[in-house]
Amino acid sequence: MAAFEEFGVLPEIAKAIDEMGWMLPTDIQAEGIPLVLGGGDVLMAAETGSGKTAAFCLPIIQIVWETLKDIQSGKLAKAAADSSSPSWTMSVLDRGPALAVTPDGLRVQSREQKDWHGCRCTRGVKSGKWGFEATVTDEGLCRVGWSTLEASLDLGTDRNGFGFGGTGKKSNNKQFDNYGEPFGKNDVITCLLDAETGEIRFLKNGVDLGTAFRADKRLFSNGIFPAVVLKNAEMAFNFGDKPLKHSLPPSYKPINSAPAEIVVKNTNGQGGANSIPAIQKNAPQAVIIEPSRELAEQTSNQIKMFKKYLDNPPIKELLVIGGINVKEQISALQKEGAHIIVGTPGRLEDLISGGIWPLVTCIKL
Template sequence: MTAFEEFGVLPEIAKAVEELGWILPTDIQAEGIPLVLGGGDVLMAAETGSGKTAAFCLPIIQIVWETLKDIESGKANRISKSTSPPWTMSIMDRGNAFAVDPTGLRVQSRELREWHGGRCTCGVQGSGKWGFEATVTDEGLCRVGWSTLEASLDLGTDRFGFGFGGTGKKSNNKQFDNYGEAFGKNDVITCLLDLDKGEIAFLKNGIDLGSAFTVDKQLRNSAFFPAVVLKNAEIALNFGSTKFKYTLPTGFCPICSTPRDLTVINTNGYSSLDTNKSTKNAKNAPFAVIIEPSRELAEQTCSQVKNFKKYLENPKIKELLVIGGINIKDQIYALQNEGVDIIVGTPGRLEDLIQGYLSLANCRFFVLDEADGLLKQGYTELIERLYRQMPKLTTDGRRLQMIVCSATLHAFEVKKMAEKLMHFPTWIDLKGEDAVPETVHHVIVKVDPQKDRSWCSLRKHIQTDGVHSQDNIRPGMNSPEVLSEAVKLLKGEYVVKAIDEHNMDRAIIFCRTKLDCDNLERYFKLIDAKKYSCVCLHGDRKPHERKANLEAFKKEQVKFLICTDVAARGIDITELPFMINVTLPDEKSNYVHRIGRVGRAERMGLAISLVSTVPEKVWYHGEWCKTRGRNCWNTRLTDDGGCCMWYNEMQYLADIEEHLNITIQQIQPDMKVPCDEFDGKVVYGQKRKLTGSTYQTHTVQMAPIVKELAKLESEAQIIFLKRHYLKICRRV
């Protein structure tokens, strides 16, 4: 049995994983795989290159295959009315944002602006005195009480619902009247129903608040169900399966002890389900939807899915890559004719396909990879719209699972989305705040045009971005504009110098803008196209070119990949030894994402960042720029209605160091890295060799410590003997 099989992974999947060279699961895989297989919502945070893609792909592939197998054998049918256990909160009769935990006894809604409610799976009809307890477990607004099946889930807003709210008001038929007193977190509300008298009352922390409602005679023969409505709140319920915190008044019994002849099953939400239909009856209805922020990441994840499902046969899993740059007609044809079980795509193309071509009726897994990136790109509304279209209880009676992965779960946007959409998620945070992996040796080189005047006499130099085309730039001057232009020239030289000094034959080079990438690519081809063979990866390159360029770099057909931050997140290139930052990123977390391209899978990596000591004038095309940078040459500053700004790298460096709570090692412009724990002991791009010594040198290393221990032991024995003989002498 392989290590992956011990986590519950099928042997066929484990075999495919082993062929990829993965012998042991990473930490995120060891934590994540069992949780996803177990059926819960999961939030994953780990270092870049930690293997979190496999942490969600492996269990999803397995469950999808098992579901297809059950459908093939006729075992998988739609949910029956007996799915929900008695006397829990119904997972069918509830609002969209009303979450019910796996026990059915704790409910939650994180919607800030709307009320969302739910009802119990069972109710009581006829006679008797019944009660249940509701404990407020978090801050927020709530109402608890009783309702019939005809009532709105917004308890107390029609004549069929009777509620008591945390503001100290009772409500029925939109009539809100003062009653009892306000309640909040940690308070226990006992809800009482006297069917014999037709009365509803409440207790707060065991104190009787008196009669709240007299039920209309026309409703007394109806079945009444425990009901709750919440606004950004959480409540724990006890229907009597465990001892109540406060004793019920004389004559009242726990609602769960209702005799069978008085018990009524909640049928709301089941009428639309056909119990005779097969679970999978539409080719365009996948079981899993995985969203990635970029085409490259989507292609990479889809490729992983293909690798992992390699040995799964009868039935075969069908995956579909849904991204721009591929003819949408081919994707529509696959959806309508070939069928699909797992979709991996980008938000834009998914949005196109849900307009009638893609059904989410059978979706069981909703995965957001690099979630912070998706939210920063403005896809929050689309994510929520997709979520609303997915059934919260899938057609085979299982709960929709939402999995959110990111290198930074601590972002406010991610936390807010998780609270709103996810169902009591389990957090796997193996990363904490941003940190640089131990396998990455990262250094900075300061680019100081006032000290290094070589830029004045360059015969061949990199083409700059043109921001100073309207400025009076002449060698010998020391104006900010001249020094800024000098920085651009020197950075081109420093990149080449770093490559030559470390004999780099494979590296990823990050530039700030697409224009900078193109200029560096041209410069490499100008000075030596073979020695500095390279390709570009950025948004202005056509999709097929981006794909071809990335493949060429992965297959080592070219030495250098020059890119913008489009490749900073998630692109997995194994054994990458070197990374160069031509310009520091303006977002602190992006520094970690960038240098995380090296040092993966225990391979050692060197990251060099070029940092200008003087402000550099750069392009900054915001929403005010009509062309968003295309053929724009407005070199005025943004304050003056232009598209340029002054970029202060020294400030960004200080921010990064403060964020990481470290001082990044500085090297000289000659690019020589001083001897330290990395130098001489590793080869960048390879695993660090064991530095343990032989037995002989080990003895030499330990000899002084052993000698010290022997000395201490001797002193301790002498002290003991002195005290022992002193006692004997005193007795004599």
């Protein structure tokens, strides 16, 4: 039991492992479990019988249970309430469905490869000269800049959004023009706003790329906000809490130093002060996709054994495979809900649709 606990596995899960007679983790379990628990994207390959199923099941069960525990204790409500605090972070409420925001609100990621998903900051300004930095922290496509609350989250595709993309294009109102030069992983983009004149410009690694836009400053009267849109990419933000990597031009200041009288709150996605999105009971926290019915059943059975001592809250799982009436499975999901869904690709297509977005996805090949 102690061997698995050394990897960060909960004592309750380790107790269930001990009852199964497992003394030591296999190689793939020793390498994979800490990585998944750490929040990383993990690709594992090993021969049959090497313990792959437990290598991903154990940490997924733990992540789901800890998330449910946070919901139960009100920690997620507090995080949403914090989005109404004076801090400058990327909003967990005003974002695309496939975009994740880290707990500190300063890094965003989307692993969607076909569609763009965007996000806006929790704060904006309506006057002054301000800047912030966005660093590309992984490969992929990204566009960063400024937008009003009325703008689409797909930055630069309407008149209220102004973006600079990694392909070396600036964009506003679906007009994409050459600007500056391309940028990619590890590059730092400084986004500058002069709300007095309507000028927006960008720096790449400290080099001024010149004026990108001359917008009608009346657009900013209700506030303009740092914004980003990603396609299978990741970016980190510095609004001034830490020293900027590159100096701002004269008369510009880090945006988080803006005085309260010109700061505007992002109210998108909020039904009122400190409100949080409704948590749908039929929305799973994890989806595990297995290539065959037999493997899906095996995984479901292991989950039942591993979660044996996890309660308050208990974890509910749902097996979605052929041979069971799909209407019955849909009914079970709608009535009872499920925290972890295990199934085969074809049958999952019938269930996973709008409103279901997993915290963790595991695909077994």
